[in-house]
Amino acid sequence: MISYIGKRMVAVIPIVLFATLVTFALIHISPVDPAEAYLTAAHIYPTPEILEQKRHEFGLDQPLLTQYIQTLQRISRLDFGISYLTNKPVWDEVKVRLPATVELALSSMLLSIVVSIPLGVLAAIRKNGWIDMLSRGLSYFGASIPQFWLGYLLIFFFSVKLDWLPVEGRGTWQHLVLPTLTLSLVLIALYTRLLRSSVLEQLQETYVQYARTRGIRERVIMLKHVLKIAIAPLITGMGMNLGKLLTGTIIVEQVFSWPGFGRYFVEAIFNRDIPVIQCYVFLAACLFIVCNLLVDLVHLYMDPRISSKGRTEQ
């Protein structure tokens, strides 16, 4: 098991390198010249001389390979350069905003787990019953409604009409309710249906029939046997749906004026603040890699039969 974990850790390195390469390539395939983007953001008229000077300052006149190696060295020190807009180190700006985004993402994750596990299990046990119907309706709704629109709807009902919760901002737990609901609904929709079909599949297995004939109570069968196995696809789903969570935070932070990294990224796009965009892309890629690794390790923990080849031994 230890060697498997070690191998997986080593395998992460080329993927991270590839992520840095993509991040680096972004600059060179984009039609926007970074030097020009900087000058535009700083409100300086881009005369050829100033452009030349800035290009030299950013090292853009160096050979591509040299530039890439320098980029790698900088990233390894968590140095993502200086924001074109604020003239402050990007990492310092990101550090300030990350907690808000993490708070939002975690609360949404938590809510989606708390809601979707009982809902998914109940929908499977009471197949075609009212809970199943409800969960199906909720899933269709959650999966198909655009997040920004859901955000507006929630603000309209709970803030403007009922005056229960604040429209926007951060500070109290009330501020967290609507953004969390908006972000978690799509996840609830996915996880509930995933768990439902997974539980239904397990209920057909012979070990369940055998346990029933042994007279073991239904609740014990469900919690001790079925759920333990049925939860595996849900964990995979969580890793796979991280993208939804990331893009979700961008939209939700914008709609609810949540002062996080996602909103900062949107502003960076509007202002062509390339170092910030690069930093976001790189961190997002790393997050995906780390999450995939974690999902695999959790599977390994849950199913020790997984060999170093990464598949179940027959």
Place this chain on the structure above:
Amino acid sequence: MSVRHRKTATLTLVAILLLSVILGCAKQDNTPASSSTDGAANEKTITLSWPRDIGTMNPHVYNPSQLFAQSMIYEPLVSYKQGGKLEPALAESWTISKDGKTYTFKLRKGVKFSDGTPFNAAIVKKNFDAVMKNEKTHSWLGVVGVLDKTEAVDDSTFRMTLKEPYYPVLQDLSVVRPFRFLGEAGFPDDGDTSKGIKKPVGTGPWMLDEYKQDEYATFKRNPNYWGTAPKIDKIIVKTIPDGETRVMAFEKGDLDLIYGEGVISLDAFKQLRDTNNYVTKLSEPVGTRSLLLNSSNPKLADLRVRLALQHGFNKQAMVEGVTSGLEEKADTVLSKNYPYTNVDLQPVDYDVEKSKALLDEAGWKLPAGGTVREKDGQQLDFELIFDKTDPIQKAMAETIQAEWGELGVKVNLTGLELTVQIKRLRSNQFDLYFWYNYGAPYDPHSFINVIAKKSFGISEVLSALPMKKDLDQQVHEALSSTDETKRQELYASILKTLQEQSAIVPISYIKKTAVYQKKITNFVFPANRDENPFEGIEIGK
């Protein structure tokens, strides 16, 4: 219903009720200390939102600081008022030498910064030095290019000497940045404000009180303010990037005022106006949306073609349709609320027949069975580039494409990233382009400056005009003239030429919007496009 079902249903109901009670009773702590929470029940507060964080409040740099907020804290020597009238601000008077090269300002006495330190010629000079240390950054502003030296003659006299006469010095000094004044306590140790300031200390009516990046900023009255004290005690600016959220916060009553350009969608503005629950206002024109017809393109070098194109689309219908009447059809490149622009000019009206006749006359004929006009084997087609993120530009581009298509003119639309679009303007690689002038207090002098000065892209658009050389000469004379009457004549002549040559086609006048709760009174749009609108604002009883 079984016992277990009943249990579940009861539990669910209790949970829902409990949640409702908790949410309903929860005291909503809306982060900035508002009048209702800080104990001063009679404190007059106005809350508005802004799409972006107010920024570092450094008076000498640009992004990310927001102009309206900078103008609350920092003041100019000279103020720009309605119709382009210049009024004393931190300078109570000024004299201009006969040759137009020396400006001597008598500073207002008794002015203090918000921290109580005196405002005098020495601090004016220190601010000018800090700005001029980064001359390149500010080269877009005419006065920066002609400023030779500055002196603090005595405690209340400040003198500027120019390399050559340049009449819009006072207008340039009235803009929100960079020539406004930071107090001594705000300067970094090395005096270079371009790297940052210690704290925002100004002479303006407001001072920054509380600030939470990306969330809110609160401003309170400056107790040392020399002028008429504001009638409001506190201004809260919430950072709300999303337009729809802003509208809902306003409808809920969290905001008292929505103000700015493009801060809410045209639909939202109309919807709020139609409820009759609020006051909605449109400002005077603050800028013109124009279409550049690049005369460097041989097809557009022909005046008849340019005129035909302007005659060939229904501006009124387009502006009404696309902007829901929130912009105003423009007949002249500059609206008449700037200095020197109240000139009698002949509008180029919508006239399809005239347009077709002009194209025929210019030799562009429709081939039998064809839809695009041709001449010498060439088709009459153009590329119109626009900002793909701007819904108004996109809709207008599509309208123009359809209308000119009817005339036999083919228009290919290309949506571009803004930076790329600007690059193409400056390198003269386009046929048709949406362009905006700068507005008050930058115009009309900045406008005529780019007509003559190369590399902004506008001078090149006019390159095929037969009188281009004369036009450049007139611009140069107007900018350096010290004779008011002569300057007015030159402006009239320049504007008349542009109107007749139809290379810069005016489409509509852009306006600022304001929506506010009925308790607000005395709201007036600032004459200076970038200033804040809080002068005189009041909350009714």
